[in-house]
Amino acid sequence: MRRARRTLAATATLAVASTMLTGCFEEPSPHDAVRDFLVGWQSEDYDLAAGRTDGDLATVRKALSDAKLELDAASFRFKIERVSVTGEESRADFHAEVDLGENNPLWEYDGILPLHLVDGTWKVRWSPSVLHPQLKEGQRFAVDTEPVERQPVVDKDNDPLQSDTYLYVVGVYPSKLGDQAEDVVAKLSEVTGYAQDRLLSRIRSSPPGKFVPLVTFGRSRYEAMKSKLTAITGIETQPQKQPVDPDAPRQIVGSVSALTPESEQKLGGPQRAGDSVGKSGLQQAYQDYLTGSTETKVITLDLKTGKEVARLKEWRGRQNVSVKTTIDRAIQNAAEAAVADTDTSALVAVQRDTGEIRAVATKNMHQEKDALAGKFPAGTAFSIVAADALLKSKVSPKQRLACPQERTVGGAKFVHTGQTDGVTSSGTFQENFAKGCVTALASLARRVTATDLAKSATSFGVGLPWRLPLKSFSGSLPKLPTDADKAKAIAGQNVEVSPLGMALVGAAVASGTWRPPVLVTDPKSPDPAAEVVPAVQPAPVPVDPRVLTTLRTMMRAGAAGTVAQAGRGKVYGVKSTAGGGLTWFVGWQGDVAIAVLVKDYDAGAVAGSFFAGLGNSS
Known part of the structure; x- marks a missing residue:
């Protein structure tokens, strides 16, 4: 096209x-x-x-x-x-x-x-x-190309996040075809779908003694078409090892396929037959960086010998580079093991003092579409953000609050699912925060303004336009014109968040500063072929030191007595429900903050398994 x-x-x-x-x-x-x-x-x-x-x-x-x-x-x-x-x-x-x-x-x-x-x-x-x-007489033009091999996506230690696999490059030596080039091309075009004139022009424009790549196949497609290809006299197949089989996190790294007629038309260049094309994840987002561009020379050849006579012009092409991520293989392995026994789950781990994403693991959820970009109800996990606003509004963590099974605030009804005997319990704000009593937390709606809740949400990154090479969601908080709306926000019922966004919330309390997420550290600039992204990352936002110590104490209480804490050193966090069988755990241990979202399973148990896998007793 x-x-x-x-x-x-x-x-x-x-x-x-x-x-x-x-x-x-x-x-x-x-x-x-x-x-x-x-x-x-x-x-x-x-x-x-x-x-x-x-x-x-x-x-x-x-x-x-x-x-x-x-x-x-x-x-x-x-x-x-x-x-x-x-x-x-x-x-x-x-x-x-x-x-x-x-x-x-x-x-x-x-x-x-x-x-x-x-x-x-x-x-x-x-x-x-x-x-x-x-x-001169007895000479002809030719275009000599040298495709460059695809570079790998690597982890923070520069180890490849994919394994080598073979692609199969079908091509010809023009000097061996004689006057059969058009016949060979016609048959190959019929089998592969590539335009006959494009295949023929590549052959005729190439040096006669050099292998000319025409079509590339992955292993399964090559095996399926092998018999048809071998029936075409004059073509040869060269296996080509490339780093394209993704390791965990597979959907973040992304998949790669051989160049097809459709992808060649869509991409337009600089890809040629023999190249590979990123289909998803970072492999797609950084396609131009990973593949670079083909080295091209315009030359003249001697018609009798086929040897180069003169080099008329040369373009070295853009150098391709590996893409360095923030993924930590040990942390990724611990995350993969932690979600293994669940049915539906997502776990995102970030470095608490940098916002660098260390692991993304899922079970029957998509690592990019759900873990990074999913829009899920926050539930009482959002009480971390609400607590920031409430503490700034002079609500004491020691203030006693009733925790009935049901409560109505401003006409909105709230039900505490942990209260099944109809008996109203009571406890401090900190204790109700720790056990996620939605009726107690909702009762504080009149103690805070909508503006204060919105400011706290923004200071924890909710709704900010951060820059990430893959799709992501920073969260959304609606306008809060009534007490009922504020109560729903404190309970996280009208707030949407992603596991990535909540991991960054945990990291903000752990480090004392909210920071935007980082997934790729090199190249520094976005891929020229990537979708438009914000040019500048949001600035880090310090957590108000007047509430930071109290927030950490409250989250230490939130993890105490949970499966996340048991026998695993000092863990901070909040375990909460979000409706529809979904539960959250948001917190940290040592220098790693996490958000876990699971369905019909104990999120705290997943967090505990993860921390145990890290062997961190900080």
């Missing part, structure tokens, strides 16, 4: 080019011959161009046509620089722009058209040097 647009664009500019070439020519002169030759060459009207030379018409037509094939060119454009006349001899200097069609810069060069009078008519003195000053 991209190539077609280029050709169309070249055709659309032809009228302008013709005007440019003819605007000041009002009488027969060398200019007429120059104009017709270059316009004919540019528009592929080779009869027009050949008729303005003194060469054999068939020879000139073929040379012009072959030049386009040998360069695999999408288009030619020309501009006359000057024309000089000395008696019956003339010389035209022109500038050429050749679109090589692979996302390389235009190949630009300066050429010369020698002319002389033949029976009173100006003719271009034909020789191969008319096409390029360095092209």
